[in-house]
Amino acid sequence: MSREEKMMKKRAAILGAAVKTYSENGFAETTISAIAKEAGVSFGSVFTYFATKEVLFEAAILEPLEEIKPYFSEIEERYSGSPMEMVRNMIDCQLDVFAKNKDFLRLSQQVLARPDRYPVLFAELSAFVDVFAERIYPVIEKGQKEGCFYEGSPVLMAQSYISLLNGLRLTFIDDHTNLIWSNMKIQALRLFGPVTERVEV
Amino acid sequence: MSREEKMMKKRAAILGAAVKTYSENGFAETTISAIAKEAGVSFGSVFTYFATKEVLFEAAILEPLEEIKPYFSEIEERYSGSPMEMVRNMIDCQLDVFAKNKDFLRLSQQVLARPDRYPVLFAELSAFVDVFAERIYPVIEKGQKEGCFYEGSPVLMAQSYISLLNGLRLTFIDDHTNLIWSNMKIQALRLFGPVTERVEV
Amino acid sequence: MSREEKMMKKRAAILGAAVKTYSENGFAETTISAIAKEAGVSFGSVFTYFATKEVLFEAAILEPLEEIKPYFSEIEERYSGSPMEMVRNMIDCQLDVFAKNKDFLRLSQQVLARPDRYPVLFAELSAFVDVFAERIYPVIEKGQKEGCFYEGSPVLMAQSYISLLNGLRLTFIDDHTNLIWSNMKIQALRLFGPVTERVEV
Amino acid sequence: MSREEKMMKKRAAILGAAVKTYSENGFAETTISAIAKEAGVSFGSVFTYFATKEVLFEAAILEPLEEIKPYFSEIEERYSGSPMEMVRNMIDCQLDVFAKNKDFLRLSQQVLARPDRYPVLFAELSAFVDVFAERIYPVIEKGQKEGCFYEGSPVLMAQSYISLLNGLRLTFIDDHTNLIWSNMKIQALRLFGPVTERVEV
DNA sequence: TATGAATGAGTGTTCATTCAT
DNA sequence: GATGAATGAACACTCATTCAT
Known part of the structure; x- marks a missing residue:
């Protein structure tokens, strides 16, 4: 493995550990040494890759955000069919993304809960x-x-949907039995139009 | 004012300051001295009324929770009419409560985001x-x-509604123009049944 | 002893320890914990009395400076006789002050050696x-x-005299045998006018 | 340029950067990386040429000292005429040397101010x-x-003169207008014998 | 030899908690 | 009960030194 490859790998290890640790403990209650330990690197190495604890937090939000973005921005490119089918499809896909990115969502909730504390990140979200x-x-x-x-206003509908997504993560932290999430998909769809399929446990 | 009344007043001042300060800065980034200053009491007095920082945080969640509880537990007592009317009524009332209790909601989001950190409070919520x-x-x-x-399952419906409530507070931090909230009430109602009123900005 | 008296005493102990420790080790190589130990107080107490290491350094310079000032500012008030007698008298007194305030002088030399690092203190000196x-x-x-x-210019004479004072402290750090200092007094006097007394070891 | 010449040049660049940087920031507040940047070499190279930060500091004092030495040791060889002319000549020359070697003098003042910290260098000076x-x-x-x-004792006279030199550098950091320095030369001369030329600004 | 990433000891500062007044 | 000084554990960050490439 080349030197550069090694460094990329180490950086990724630190970032991954940061996402996990920050999301579990919050920014303030996370110590750099805990992140280093989680990442399996030395304490000092964290600072080799990220200038400050704050910068590392920002990276821990923004880099996963980039990966999630396409699911929310490339609507017409990714989802097809009639509008109802597209939205159903989209919800299906986005709820899966949210269900799978527990850590990232916890982080973004920290930011949303304190916009003045994290102005740059808040603006980004x-x-x-x-x-x-x-x-x-x-x-x-x-x-x-x-x-x-x-x-009615499509913007408000979109916002209510995003709110539901955020709230779901808050409410069903660890419980991602298929049943709950698949039923929640129907509930989400109901923000857009009447859907009479049964919701069942 | 009697001795006891004075003390009750002081305690209330501290608790109010705690709700405000904890919700703005989070538990870890809040200092007891900031709470004391906000409450207009001496630093030492905080510890006279609340044994530890942790205990004060718990009180800052649980006491407002008691005030909010009735709106969510006394359903049949408080709201009347047909089921649709009752739920519409309830949503109206609960969204108002949520919109008005920004500080408390921020606190509860902190708890929801970290169940392991706040097991007792999480259980309570x-x-x-x-x-x-x-x-x-x-x-x-x-x-x-x-x-x-x-x-479909009424429990899941209720949960999706609670999620939406939580998510709304996360999404519309300070923006409580009537328009948004009143439209969101309709969106909330749509989690229960088809509602064709227009949603408009 | 009253509470306030105790605090004054503690503050003085810390300041004295700071003067000693900073002067021996320089600003950067002095640790707050060393000052605390020298002063016989707890580590945290240093910060109760002085907000930062930097502030403590400033106090360690400026407070002794206040005590030394009169010897250099109240010329006509303190020293009497003919000009030659006055200056001889003054030099006698000022060299004693300098010889006795080793620690303070070391500190001021640190400041003089790095005006950009200590702009406020440098301006004061x-x-x-x-x-x-x-x-x-x-x-x-x-x-x-x-x-x-x-x-010739009295200002330049005064400056050359101050330079000599500063230089003497640098050259004769610990060696303040009377002989050296009393002879240096004559050398100092010679910056003002011809003095033919013998200089002897 | 030969391999060896290249290395000599690199070593000289590092040493020059060290003199400048140490003198500006002091030993403790100077980082090796700052020296490397100033010298235009890589961080690691500094350690190729100088084993430790301490060793580099010693070299930064001792090598310039060697260049200055002759002006202070080869008295009878370099300066000619009557004793008064010789000393006047010498002072003229030595003050120029001091005025021009600001960096080195700052370094030596650091050493003089802390003999216990730099025993070897102090002994050398x-x-x-x-x-x-x-x-x-x-x-x-x-x-x-x-x-x-x-x-009077010639040794004491010599010491008072050295003290004045050191003090001048401390007092007139950057202000080397000819006027000040040429007048200070007369003041220096007055440590040896009565000189009635006017000192003027 | 040149480079710069890896390491971890060391330090200023914060702050919950204690406790004397 | 009220106050705020005393304490020291905890943590972000720095940087000399090492060493693999």
């Missing part, structure tokens, strides 16, 4: 929501024209 | 949700029989 | 020299008129 | 002064016999 609302807009509009979605 | 689910159950059931609510 | 030059001015002028002092 | 005192001795003695110098 807000922008993320805004882009999603913008991209889903035409889909909702089309669905409304076709009569399968509720009338 | 979970119980709160469980009681709500239990109390709303018959209302939903009745609505389902009448055909105005979706079929 | 410069002001101290300027005041001295201003106050000795009329004495030198009078001595020049009487013909016992050299002609 | 003391020896330097002793040699000077020894070499100027016969000149002073001759001047005393001719009646143009003050009576």
Whole structure:
């Protein structure tokens, strides 16, 4: 393995440990030494890759965010079919992403809960929501024209959906039995239009 | 004012300051001295009324929770009319409570985000949700029989509604324009049954 | 002893320990824990009395400086006789002060050696020299008129004298045998006018 | 350029950077990486040429000292004329050397201020002064016999002169207008014998 | 020889808790 | 009960030195 490859690997190990540790303990109650131990690197190495504890926290949010972004920004590219099918498809996919990225979501909740403490990160997350609302807009509009979605502001619908996503993670921390999440997908869909399928445990 | 009244007042001042300060800065980044300053009492007095920082945090969650509880537990006592009317009424009332109790909600989000860190408080909040689910159950059931609510598990519906409530507070931190909240009430209602009123900005 | 008296005493102990320790080890190589140990107080107490290491350093310079100032500013008030007698008297007194304040002088040398590092303290010490030059001015002028002092700028004479004082402390760190210092007094006097007394070891 | 020449050049670059950086920031507040950057070499290279930070500091003092030494040791070889002319000549030359070697002087002041911290370097500087005192001795003695110098211990005179030199550097850090330094030369001369030329700004 | 990543000991500062007044 | 000084454990961050490449 080349020197550079080794470094990339080490950086990734630290970042992964940071995501895990920050999400479990919160920013303030996480120690750099705990992250180092979790990552299996020396204490000093953390500072070789990330200038400060704060910078590492930012990276721990922003880098996973980049991976999640496409699921929320490339709506028309990724999901197909009628508006109802597209949204159903999208919800399916996004709830899976949320269910699988427990750590990242915990981190983002920390940021959302304290916008003044993390202004840059908060702005980034807000922008993320805004882009999603913008991209889903035409889909909702089309669905409304076709009569399968509720009338009303597509932006507000998108926001209510995002709120539900955030709230679900808060409510069902570790319990991701398929049943709950698949039923929640139907509940999410109901924010867009009437859906009469049964919700069952 | 009697001696005892004075003390009660002081205790209340400290608790109020704790709610505000903990919710703004998080548990770890809050200092007792900041709470004392906010409450306008001496540093030492905080420890006269609350044994430890932890105990004060617990009180800052549990005491406001008691005030909010009735809105979520006395369903049939507080809200009247047909199931749809009751739920609409309830949502109206509960969203107002949530919109007005920003500080308490921030605190509860801290707890929800770290169940292992705050096991007792987490259990308390979970119980709160469980009681709500239990109390709303018959209302939903009745609505389902009448055909105005979706079929499916009332518990899951209740949980999705609680998730939405939590998520809304996370998403719309300070923006409580009537418009947003009133529209969100409709969105919340749609978790229970099809509602075709327009959602508008 | 009253509470306030105790605190004053503790503060003085810390300040004294700081003067000693900083002067022996320099600012950077002095640890707060060493000062605390020297002062016989707990580590944390240092920060009760002085906000930062830097502030303590400043106090360790400025407070002794206040005590030394009068010897350099109250020229006409403290020293009497003909100009030559006044200056001889003054030198006698000031060299004693310098010989006795080894620690303070070490500290001031640290500041003088790094004006950019200690801009506030440096300005204070410069002001101290300027005041001295201003106050000795009329004495030198009078001595020049009487013909016992050299002609030329009194300010420069004063500065050369201050330089000699500073340099002496640098050169004779611990060796303050009377002989050296008393002979140096004559050398100092010779910066002002011709003095033919013998200098002897 | 040969391999060896290249290395000599690199070593010289590091040493020069060390003199500058140590003198500006002091030993403790200087980092090896700052020296490397100043020298334009890699961090690791510093350790290739100097085993430790301490060793580099010693070299940064001792190597410039060697260049300055001749001006203070080869008295009779370098300066000519009557004793008064010789000393005037010497002072002229030595003050220039001091005025021009700001960095080195800052370093030596650090050493003089902390003899216990730098025992070897301190001994070296003391020896330097002793040699000077020894070499100027016969000149002073001759001047005393001719009646143009003050009576008294030539060693003490030499020491007072060295003290003035050191003090001047401390007092006039950056201000080397010719006027000040040329006037200070006269003040220096007055430590040896009465000189009635005017000192003027 | 040149480089710069790896390491971990060391230190200023914070702050919950204790306790004397 | 009220106050705020005393204490020291805990932690982010720095940096000389080592060493693999």
